[in-house]
Amino acid sequence: MVNLSLYTTTGVILLDGEGNRILAKYYGKNAYPTVKEQKAFEKGLFEKTRRASGEIILYDNHVVLYRNNVDVFFYVVGSADENELLLSSILNAFYDAVSTLLRQQVEKRSIVDNLDLVILALDETIDDGIALETDSNVIVSRVSRPRTESTDIPITEQTFIQAYQNAKERLAEKILKGDVF
Numbered sequence: 001m002v003n004l005s006l007y008t009t010t011g012v013i014l015l016d017g018e019g020n021r022i023l024a025k026y027y028g029k030n031a032y033p034t035v036k037e038q039k040a041f042e043k044g045l046f047e048k049t050r051r052a053s054g055e056i057i058l059y060d061n062h063v064v065l066y067r068n069n070v071d072v073f074f075y076v077v078g079s080a081d082e083n084e085l086l087l088s089s090i091l092n093a094f095y096d097a098v099s100t101l102l103r104q105q106v107e108k109r110s111i112v113d114n115l116d117l118v119i120l121a122l123d124e125t126i127d128d129g130i131a132l133e134t135d136s137n138v139i140v141s142r143v144s145r146p147r148t149e150s151t152d153i154p155i156t157e158q159t160f161i162q163a164y165q166n167a168k169e170r171l172a173e174k175i176l177k178g179d180v181f
Contacts, residue, residue, distance in 0.1 A: 007129040008086055010062065010077050012094070012122055016108045017071035019046035023115070025122060027129030031077075045075060056084060065091045070107040074098075089134040090125060096136035097121045101143060117143055 010031040014022040021042060032038045041060060048059055049066050050073075056065050058080065065087045066075045076091040095106075101117045102110045111118055120143045125133055133139050 006131075008078055008082055008131050009090060009126050009129045010079060011075070012126060013042055013045070013073075013075040013077065014111065014118075015042060015046050015073045015075070017073075019043060019050070022072065022108060022111055023118060023122070025126075027126070046073065049073065049075075056088075063087060067091060067095055069095075072106060072108055072111060086131065090131050093134040093136045093139060094122060094125045097125065097139035097143070100136060100140045 007028065010028055011024065011026040013024045016022055019042070021039070024038060024042065026032055026038060032041050045059055045064060048057060049064075049068075055067060056063065058064070061080050063078045063080055063082050063084055064075055065078075065084065066073055068074070074091060074095050076087050076094070078087045098111070098118055098121055099106050101121060102114055121139050124139045124142045125131070133142075
């Protein structure tokens with residue numbers, strides 16, 4: 001039977017060179033619901049792939065595509081009947097986006113230092129197990145979009161601090177112009 005679901009991914013995992021978790025996101029209720037089960041899966045997965053030279057395995061009834069660079073292993077996990085080419089395009093897009101965002105410094109230290117960018121890139125790539133984007137350039141442009149000034153944001157969408165800063169700046173401008181008194 002053909003898998004016609006949008007939910008293609010059951011997990012994305014980043015492990016360091018010793019098999020310790022850097023980042024792990026599991027999608028779906030049946031995909032290792034407890035941390036203990038997740039850690040056991042990650043440990044077994046790392047042991048199976050740390051010396052392997054391939055890029056795809058069937059492990060614990062899941063198709064796992066992986067890629068390693070220096071001291072980081074990237075894993076994209078899907079169900080056993082998932083399309084490997086789709087999982088491969090997800091892995092490549094996410095890896096290339098992270099590589100671009102980190103200026104080709106894909107190693108544990110730079111990932112940990114820029115974990116916010118890596119998580120944003122992951123969220124732009126996959127949402128709740130659904131592949132959103134497979135073009136790394138689009139992912140990078142969404143993650144690294146320059147921030148807008150607080151004066152350009154409508155008051156209803158500003159945080160309290162942004163609204164306070166905006167009001168403070170406008171009051172200072174009026175005082176300098178002499179419009180207040």
